[in-house]
Amino acid sequence: MVRFKLASLNPKGFCSLWLFLAAFGIPLSAAAQQAAPSLPLLFDSRERLAKPDLTSLVRLRFLTSVDFPPFNFMDQNGKLSGFNVDLAREICAELEISDKCQIQALPFGDLKDALAASQGDAVIAGLAVGSELRRQFSFSRPYLMLPARFARNLKAPIKGENAASLTDRSVGVVKETAHAAMLAAYFPKVKAVPFDSKEALLTALKDGKVDAVFADSLQLSFWVSSQASEKCCALFDGPYMSEEFLGEGMTIMLRQKDEVLRSAFDHALAALSRSGRLQEIYLRYFPYGLY
Numbered sequence: 646m647v648r649f650k651l652a653s654l655n656p657k658g659f660c661s662l663w664l665f666l667a668a669f670g671i672p673l674s675a676a677a678q679q680a681a682p683s684l685p686l687l688f689d690s691r692e693r694l695a696k697p698d699l700t701s702l703v704r705l706r707f708l709t710s711v712d713f714p715p716f717n718f719m720d721q722n723g724k725l726s727g728f729n730v731d732l733a734r735e736i737c738a739e740l741e742i743s744d745k746c747q748i749q750a751l752p753f754g755d756l757k758d759a760l761a762a763s764q765g766d767a768v769i770a771g772l773a774v775g776s777e778l779r780r781q782f783s784f785s786r787p788y789l790m791l792p793a794r795f796a797r798n799l800k801a802p803i804k805g806e807n808a809a810s811l812t813d814r815s816v817g818v819v820k821e822t823a824h825a826a827m828l829a830a831y832f833p834k835v836k837a838v839p840f841d842s843k844e845a846l847l848t849a850l851k852d853g854k855v856d857a858v859f860a861d862s863l864q865l866s867f868w869v870s871s872q873a874s875e876k877c878c879a880l881f882d883g884p885y886m887s888e889e890f891l892g893e894g895m896t897i898m899l900r901q902k903d904e905v906l907r908s909a910f911d912h913a914l915a916a917l918s919r920s921g922r923l924q925e926i927y928l929r930y931f932p933y934g935l936y
Contacts, residue, residue, distance in 0.1 A: 684923065702742060704745045708756050708759055717729045728927070731926045749765060788894070793861060793891065794861070794862040794880055796878050798878050816835040817858040823890045831885065
């Protein structure tokens with residue numbers, strides 16, 4: 646069982662990124678108010694998904710972890726927080742079952758077995774949906790996609806505003822990752838430069854050793870806005886989505902027998918998307934935007 650399939654989306658990577666942002670005092674809420682980036686709609690606004698009857702539901706137990714900021718983590722007061730945690734609460738409110746909802750944190754590696762053993766009813770923790778998991782579990786519709794993006798060094802003599810401008814130019818990428826494979830498949834005319842880690846990748850971009858980099862939008866959007874980048878760089882072109890390389894998106898995992906609950910989640914997610922409440926949660930945790 647793995648995290649959502651992106652090069653930097655692992656527990657250590659996200660914890661390092663979130664601690665890094667906190668250390669540099671990036672004004673998240675202020676930036677959210679100023680930039681107000683939009684969240685692409687994953688549900689057709691004309692589609693109306695039926696709301697199942699949950700009156701017989703005794704309780705709804707969401708399972709998550711605490712090592713995946715900004716999606717799930719313990720805040721400075723020891724309170725379970727994050728995008729997924731707030732979303733779970735909003736789903737319960739939309740379904741009018743807030744008094745029946747519980748959210749419990751477990752080690753990431755224990756989530757699948759805990760769900761299978763009925764120690765919880767749904768996992769919301771950034772799991773990568775794969776064929777093996779689909780044989781065992783059911784999944785809601787995606788509620789968030791994390792695209793790939795380019796970031797460029799502003800001093801690099803790149804003429805143009807799209808990826809075609811990077812032809813024959815050096816573009817860094819973390820080797821042996823989904824982004825490396827995606828860069829090779831989608832942009833064969835760039836000069837791909839492999840790096841062992843995201844830290845080495847970003848240092849090379851800041852130092853001008855590569856003209857641009859290709860990585861996950863979450864990391865790049867925060868980094869280019871941080872003091873660590875020293876205003877060297879900016880997001881460039883994109884975003885780029887690919888189910889083949891980046892996965893289906895973030896979903897909620899359930900037991901296969903719980904189809905009524907899955908339908909309820911789909912209904913709630915669609916309603917939250919239409920009402921703008923999903924966008925509000927998005928801005929709370931991704932003030933610089935992913936798209």
